[in-house]
Amino acid sequence: MDMLQVENVAKNFTMHLRGGLVLPIIAKVSFAVAAGECVVLGGPSGVGKSSILKMVYGNYGVDAGKIMLIHNGQMADLASADPRQILQMRATTIAYVSQFLRTVPRVSAIDVVAEPLVTGGTEKAKAQDRARQLLARLNLPERLWSLPPATFSGGEQQRVNIARGFITDHKILLLDEPTASLDAKNRAVVVALIAAKKAQGTALLGIFHDEEVRQQVADRIIDVTRFAPDLAA
Amino acid sequence: MRDGQWRDLYDLSEAERRLLMRTDWGFVHQNPADGLRMSVSAGANVGERLMAVGGRHYGQIRATATDWLGRVEISADRIDDQPRSFSGGMRQRLQIARNLVTGPRLVFMDEPTGGLDVSVQARLLDLLRGLVGELGLSAIVVTHDLAVARLLSHRMVVMKDGRVIESGLTDRVLDDPREPYTQLLVSSILQV
Numbered sequence: 001m002d003m004l005q006v007e008n009v010a011k012n013f014t015m016h017l018r019g020g021l022v023l024p025i026i027a028k029v030s031f032a033v034a035a036g037e038c039v040v041l042g043g044p045s046g047v048g049k050s051s052i053l054k055m056v057y058g059n060y061g062v063d064a065g066k067i068m069l070i071h072n073g074q075m076a077d078l079a080s081a082d083p084r085q086i087l088q089m090r091a092t093t094i095a096y097v098s099q100f101l102r103t104v105p106r107v108s109a110i111d112v113v114a115e116p117l118v119t120g121g122t123e124k125a126k127a128q129d130r131a132r133q134l135l136a137r138l139n140l141p142e143r144l145w146s147l148p149p150a151t152f153s154g155g156e157q158q159r160v161n162i163a164r165g166f167i168t169d170h171k172i173l174l175l176d177e178p179t180a181s182l183d184a185k186n187r188a189v190v191v192a193l194i195a196a197k198k199a200q201g202t203a204l205l206g207i208f209h210d211e212e213v214r215q216q217v218a219d220r221i222i223d224v225t226r227f228a229p230d231l232a233a
Numbered sequence: 234m235r236d237g238q239w240r241d242l243y244d245l246s247e248a249e250r251r252l253l254m255r256t257d258w259g260f261v262h263q264n265p266a267d268g269l270r271m272s273v274s275a276g277a278n279v280g281e282r283l284m285a286v287g288g289r290h291y292g293q294i295r296a297t298a299t300d301w302l303g304r305v306e307i308s309a310d311r312i313d314d315q316p317r318s319f320s321g322g323m324r325q326r327l328q329i330a331r332n333l334v335t336g337p338r339l340v341f342m343d344e345p346t347g348g349l350d351v352s353v354q355a356r357l358l359d360l361l362r363g364l365v366g367e368l369g370l371s372a373i374v375v376t377h378d379l380a381v382a383r384l385l386s387h388r389m390v391v392m393k394d395g396r397v398i399e400s401g402l403t404d405r406v407l408d409d410p411r412e413p414y415t416q417l418l419v420s421s422i423l424q425v
Contacts, residue, residue: 016413017420058402060409083388083402104362104384105355119366 003171003203004033004056009065009079010229011051024229025051029065031222035171038194038204038217043224049207050099052224053174055079056205057096058086069093069172091120096174097165101157103150109135110145113163120168127167134163138189154181166193173197175206179213191216235338255285259332259340263347265324269316269331275302276312278331286335301330305360322353326360333364340365342374346381358384379422383407391415 009029015021026048033039041049054060056067058078067078071093078089090096095116104112110131117127135145138159144152149160158181165173175194179187187210194217197204208214214221234240235257245253254260262268269278279298280288288294299309305326307319316324325345332340345361346354362385365372376382382389382403389403391412399412410416 013409014411016416054408059404061401061405061411083405086402087387102383104359106359 001035002032003035003070004205005066005068006031006052006056007066007068009052009055009067010063011048011055011060012063012229026224026227027064027229029227033172033203033205035201035203036198037219038198038206040214040218040221041205041207041224042214042221047224048227049224050176052227053096053176053205053207056172057094057174058089059096091116093170094172094174095165095168095170097162097176097178099176099180101149101161101164103148103157105148105150107148108146109140109149109152109160112149112160113167116164116168130167131163134167135159137193138163139186155183155186158182159186162190162193166197169200170202172203172205175204175208177207177209179208179210187213255282256335257338259335259337261325261328261332261340261342261345263344265316265321265328268328269324271317272315274313274315275307275319275327278316278327279334282331282335297334298330301334302327304364305330306356320353322349322357325349325353325357329357329361329364333368333370336368338371340370340372342372344376345374346376346378354381361385379407379418391418 007030010027011025013023013025015023029052031039041052043049051060055062056078058081062079065079068075069078069089070076071089076085076089078086078094081089101112107115110128113131113134114124114127117130118124122130132145136142140156140159140163144156149157152160158178162178165175165178179190182190191213194204204217206217208217242250260268270281273281276295276298279301280294283294283297288297295312299312302309302312307323307326307330311319311323316327319327329345342361346357349357358381361372364370365385372385374382374385386403388401389406390397390400391406391414392398393414399406399410399415406415407419410419
């Protein structure tokens, strides 16, 4: 069953500070992701892979097309949803692991990871337990758990970020290069976590530049260059 | 209103509006001196709002005030000190305690972190995030600081010359701004 259907989506950036220059990014993006499937967006840098993920998360607006997903048992179009509906979708249906962690001063790694569960109504102590399990699984040293992640290394921050994205049981999980700054051991943990999500029936959509990881997790690779806007048109 | 009725604010009597300000609403001023009584004790500043809604038991008022000082990280032994002896950050935290003690449902904040040292600002933001989440409050915040907006808010409204020019999810307005003025604002943020 498809959990996510992207239909004819297009995106341009209008740069008002550059005299209203219109930069077409992508056009006619159409694909679907089924439950338990991991779809990888492929293609060279700058082709619009991250933009697609950001549109599916509602972080970027879209100029045309639909982004259909099953939210609370019903089909809903994220592309035309209002901000509150998108916040609802993020709270219960769609999770996102960004490339970089946006840290909040004074909030500990445990609480950063537990936050999506707490927002979804889980008891704080329970959410923190789950956060500890995930951080342990990702080999983040226990002495760091109670510290705010701002001072962590890139790889440590990325693991906090991954734990934060994987902690919920959201049906759709978006991954923007989650393994980019990880060593081999932790890459293997992430591959295992992805396999576990697939077994649970989560639909995954991701970007992986690491060839080896991509081969291990991808059920299907979509070449994003085929969505390049036709400049002649 | 608490009874589920919609009322026009400007049809309310002054007495009704006054009650609203003391119960369901809070207002955190940019300058704490505008929102506090500077020459009565910290405890009395918090207690005044409780008395305004009918609190008469001194022991209970003091206990509640002590509890709230703790929640905004002001030590209990400062309860009898006047806010004029407090630092800017402490005054701002006291003002927040004074506003939240009656369990308002909507809080207005005018540049709540303006003029504070960044270390104090981080503490205040963390506190606000925690309290708003815990108490299930609605808040409207006015700020020039886009990092504060990103940290605190779900939705954002950009205004220019007295008009709303763009609104939406905070992260979308900041990451995919549409209007020329919003693009100028976002592109002017300094990277640390």
